Amino acid sequence: MSSHPLTCAAVWGRRQAIAVAALSLCVGASWAAYPDKPIKILVPWAAGGATDQIARMLAQPLSQAMGVPVVVDNKGGAGGVIGTQSFVKEKADGYSILLATSSTNAAAPHLYNKLGFDPVHDFTPVLSLCAIPNVMVVPTKSPWHSLKDIVTAAKQSPGAYTYGSAGIGGSQHLAGAQFKTAAGIDIRHVPYKGSGPAAQDLIAGHIDMMIDTGSLGSIRGGLLKPLAVASAKRLPALPQVPTFTEAGTPMIASAWYGLMLPANAPAEVVERLNAEVNKLLKTPDIRNRLTEMGAEVLGGSSADFAKFTLSEIKRYEAIVKDSGAPKE
Structure with a gap:
């Protein structure tokens, strides 16, 4: 018999320690190998809109940076809510990324x-x-x-004109509601499953107007005519187009976009994605393409984005209330 006998508890404790150590090594090796299969960027809107354009802009260079295919999966409906509902059920392993927006992750709760x-x-x-x-x-x-032409026509024929949006709660919907209030007019909201289908109907003349974030391509192509930008100053991409304030109806409305994973994603995965996408945002190609869309390029840490989204959820409570948009 050994001079230092082990009790049953001691043996169990040692076995536990060995098992935990082995598990830790396996988990560490697993995340060290990330990614080792295709990554999906879920866009909770139909193809063609600004959110979809941004996702597809990132997909190829992110695929090159990560060494695996990166695909875009469009799942539109209910102002981005249906796709976002689906996303939160995904595994938090870094293989499913949400292209989150101010509409889905700040306005929708209200x-x-x-x-x-x-x-x-x-x-x-x-x-x-x-x-x-x-x-x-x-x-x-x-x-x-x-813009004054629209206001004059709408005041002469209340309820006769329509504005389209990517869906209830989308940035276009809220901007349209803000415009109605600011101008004191009655125009009817027509929601779609994404800004792409809404823009197609606008180009075809089935709706009368849209306050959109992804229309620069159609403007440059001669399919749409810009009348005002909802920003504090004119856009470099549209220097001849006045702001809403300059056009006589003061209001500011913009949409933000970011990447999110499901809850409790591993810190190593978050850090890897954050580092790679921050690098992409600094490349001339991505910066120029975003700027051409009229975008302000952001980036930063995951902690910065977490703090920002919390403040935006609170801010949009007031925006939704002031817009008069009904709660569904």
Whole structure:
């Protein structure tokens, strides 16, 4: 018999320690290998809008940086809520990333009685990407040539004109509601499953106007006519277009975009994604492409983005209330 016998408890304790050590090594090796399979960027809107454009802009260079395919998965509906509800059920392993927006992760909590996700506890913020002011656009063949033309026509025929949006609670919806209040007019809201389908109907003349964030391509292509930008100063991309304030109806409305993972994502994964995307945001190609969309490039730490989203949830409570948008 050994001169230092082990009790049953001591043997169990030693076995536990060995098991924990082995598990820690396995977990460490697992995250060290991240990523080792394709990554999905979930866009909770239909293809074609600003959110989709940003996701596709990032997908290829992020794939090169991470060494695995990065695909974009569009899952639109209910102002981005349906896709976001689906996202929070995904594994928090870094292989499913949400292209979050101010609409889904700041405004929606104040617009839906049964949201289906918690805007704070169901997400792990990765980083802020950019912010884009909304632009009032009308079809090229529209008889309106200024914001005052719209206000005059709407006051002469209350309820006769329509504005489109990516869905209830989207930045276009709230901007339109703000415009109605600021101008004292009655225009009807027509929600879509994304800003892409809404813009297509606008170009076709099925709706009358839209206050959108992703319309610069259609403006440059001669399909849409910009009348005002909802920012404090004119956009470098549209230097000849006045602000809403300059056009006689003071208001500011913009949308922000960022990346999030499901709740409790591993810190190592968050740090890797944050570092790689921050690098991409500093490249001339990505910066120029975002600037051409009228965006302000952001970036920063995950902690910065977490703090920002908390403040935005609070800020949008007042915006939604002031807009008069009904809670669904």
